[in-house]
Amino acid sequence: MNLMLLAMLLALLIPMYEAWQDDNIWQKMLAFASIATKTSILILVVSVLRDDWMIGVVGVLILSLGNASLMLLAQIIKRLNQI
Template sequence: MIALVYGMVLALLIPIAVACRRTDVWHLLAGFTSLSTKVAVLMLVVSVVRDDWMIGLVGVIILSVGNAGLMLLANLLWSSEP
């Protein structure tokens, strides 16, 4: 189970590298959205391992609300570019 958590933490480095490399707003926000999703899933795994439902609840809220707001912001920024 610990190897799964370490693998998920290593998978977090991929969207961080994409966000640091790109200057386009769309790619930057897509990288941060991917990072947010991976962190929320990691929170769910940790909550199952620790048997702590409050951490899992925060992960579910991030999954259901957080990415929608970030993608809406990306869409607004994309449409306002000249």
């Protein structure tokens, strides 16, 4: 179980590096999408490991919310270059 968490954390570091390094805003948004999903999946895994349903429900809510905020932000950034 410990090994699985460690692997997930390592996978989380990949989009983090991408968000730090890449100057294109859409690449950053992609990294944000990836991180938002990965962190909420991590929350779900932790909730299963601890058998804690409260954290599990919050994990599901955050999993859906992360994408909602991403779409709101993308709509605004998309209109930046229009006159």
